[in-house]
Amino acid sequence: MDFYILTLFPEMVKQGLHTSIIGRAAENGLLNIEAVNIRDYTLDKHKKTDDYPYGGGAGMVMSAQPVYDAWKAVTEKIGRRVRTVYATPQGEVFRQEHAKEFAGEDAVIFLCGHYEGVDERVLEEIVTDYVSIGDYVLTGGELPVMVMIDAISRMVPGVLSNEESGRTESLENGLLEYPQYTRPVEWNGKRVPEILLSGHHANVEKWRRQQSLIRTAARRPDLLETADLCNDDHKFLSLYQKQGADAYNK
Ligand code: 6GU
Numbered sequence: 001m002d003f004y005i006l007t008l009f010p011e012m013v014k015q016g017l018h019t020s021i022i023g024r025a026a027e028n029g030l031l032n033i034e035a036v037n038i039r040d041y042t043l044d045k046h047k048k049t050d051d052y053p054y055g056g057g058a059g060m061v062m063s064a065q066p067v068y069d070a071w072k073a074v075t076e077k078i079g080r081r082v083r084t085v086y087a088t089p090q091g092e093v094f095r096q097e098h099a100k101e102f103a104g105e106d107a108v109i110f111l112c113g114h115y116e117g118v119d120e121r122v123l124e125e126i127v128t129d130y131v132s133i134g135d136y137v138l139t140g141g142e143l144p145v146m147v148m149i150d151a152i153s154r155m156v157p158g159v160l161s162n163e164e165s166g167r168t169e170s171l172e173n174g175l176l177e178y179p180q181y182t183r184p185v186e187w188n189g190k191r192v193p194e195i196l197l198s199g200h201h202a203n204v205e206k207w208r209r210q211q212s213l214i215r216t217a218a219r220r221p222d223l224l225e226t227a228d229l230c231n232d233d234h235k236f237l238s239l240y241q242k243q244g245a246d247a248y249n250k
Helices: 010-017 020-027 064-078 096-102 120-126 142-153 162-166 201-219 231-247
Strands: 002-007 032-037 084-093 107-112 129-132
Touching: 002 010, 002 064, 002 142, 010 020, 010 032, 010 142, 020 032, 020 142, 032 064, 064 107, 064 120, 084 142, 096 142, 107 142, 129 142, 201 231
Parallel strands: 002 032, 002 107, 084 107, 084 129
Antiparallel strands: none
């Protein structure tokens, strides 16, 4: 899958995406991640890429021309128009479903804004998706774009090893993940839950499911509204809500 990132800070996104699992996938040729410097496309003699907002107000606005020409160069290189994502707190909030959906594309262009925004006219011309990563304000779109590319990339077939993708993960089944433990069996006076040492696979699975339910109820109760729960799950949750930890062994 090809990712093109239009940015004023290409080094930032290159640095951020060349390590760990995403870096390995890029090295293997499964992903192609190209950072395109918007400044390279400005026609301004001082290489300016922004200007004062019409109507007044604080801050600067990124000019339409360099953004459009950078996007056009990338689009011509790809050979067709592809989905173009503008990272903005005014967008739809990015979720796991978006990650899966974008992973089905062959190529996606991301536009990182800065300053007080980007001239609306170029956004109207090129942007297909307005996407936010949450309700807080960041200084630019680079970090959100790195977040989105990481989440999309791990959904691209082959990017995760069998071992990495075999794990049932947080949010995949609509619930938070159960707690994990590794050696030693006792650390800081705390023992690993006995059931995990029992070797009884079915009991371990049941315990993990219950832990996921407890954790989701405590930390993200909103997820329970849409999670895929069976009769046993509902029974366990109502018992747990009445009896607390005594519900485990029922
Ligand atoms: Cl996608 N961009 C910016 N600049 N700030 C954000 C954001 C995106 N999502 C949350 N805050």
